Amino acid sequence: MTDPRPRQVLAAIPAYRPGRPALDESHKLSSNENPFPPLPGVVERAAAGLARMNRYPDPGVTALGEALAERHGLSTDHFAFGTGSVSVLFGLLDAWCGPGDEVVYPWRSFEAYPIAVDLPGATSVRVPLTADHRHDLPAMADAITERTKVVLVCTPNNPTGPVVTEAEFEEFMARVPTTVLVVVDEAYVEFVRDPDALAGAAALARHANVVVLRTFSKAYGLAGLRIGYSMAHPAITEAIRKALPPFGVTDIAQAAALASLEAQAELEERVEAVVAERTRVFDALREQGWDVPSSHANFVWLPLGERSAEFAEHAHPISVRPFPGGVRVTIGTPEINDAFLARAAAFRR
Known part of the structure; x- marks a missing residue:
């Protein structure tokens, strides 16, 4: 008698494994979450x-x-x-x-x-x-x-x-x-x-x-x-x-x-704040020498290739998302973005 078996396709699908935890929610720049609380009402x-x-x-x-x-x-x-x-x-x-x-x-x-x-x-x-x-x-x-x-x-x-x-x-x-x-x-x-x-x-x-x-x-x-x-x-x-x-x-x-x-007016105000921070982070990364593609989302992409996992470890206690080929970093609060930029500059050095 054999055990019940799922469809074979599941063998090739990876199980979700969370990355290294951030110090707190504000340091979590790995999931493209909105740094603001819920809108009014x-x-x-x-x-x-x-x-x-x-x-x-x-x-x-x-x-x-x-x-x-x-x-x-x-x-x-x-x-x-x-x-x-x-x-x-x-x-x-x-x-x-x-x-x-x-x-x-x-x-x-x-x-x-x-x-x-x-x-x-x-x-x-x-x-x-x-x-x-x-x-x-x-x-x-x-x-x-x-x-x-x-x-x-x-x-x-x-x-x-x-x-x-x-x-x-x-x-x-x-x-x-x-x-x-x-x-x-x-x-x-x-x-x-x-x-x-x-x-x-x-x-x-x-x-x-x-x-x-x-x-x-x-x-x-x-x-x-x-x-x-x-x-x-x-x-x-x-x-x-x-x-x-x-x-x-x-x-x-x-x-x-x-x-x-x-709450459309408040939404637009918050989105503009994220866009402004995205522009600031993008410009700072370019000044550091990073080849960052232009982003129109709430994150930036660092094309790090095989060094992606190394950078993610270096960024701790800030949590970023490494992929094969690069690292995705969500735009957070100005203070956490500054902390990320400092780690990015240190990694370049």
């Missing part, structure tokens, strides 16, 4: 939801869907919700892909992409970034075959930071078959300041095969409540919804997201 609205935790949440995410529909000039049947935009991506790939299908995406990019592709049995087609750490969209178009079901475009790219421009994307879409779904992952869109950057909502209006992913985890500071969404044409949205678990988004998360949307 969010805690109160979320706390009110605790009193009815004996009830299931609204499965349709009705109030939040109506608010987002009004904001984007769409109908509510354009939106699907999940526990973070990554959950929606997993559902989308479950709905579209199976064994023999291919998913094209840039690499290195969001680390969840390979896992989300592997679980339904699809095949990853990883297209290397350019020398300046950007999407190589012509090469991604070349990689599309008759087996391609989905293409993932991450802008700004996590973990390197550059954006895809609108002109680049339109040239790319001219080569993509209309039967291929193109997912524009905009987890960090609020931090973008490049006037030429692609706007996912505008791309959705032009192309019926585009899906846009957004999250409340980053700029809105709701990482601990896990809520994100997709925008797509209704037929696509219906398929995504079918692949997502019912009652996935708690009423507490829904209330917090709605309150966050209503």
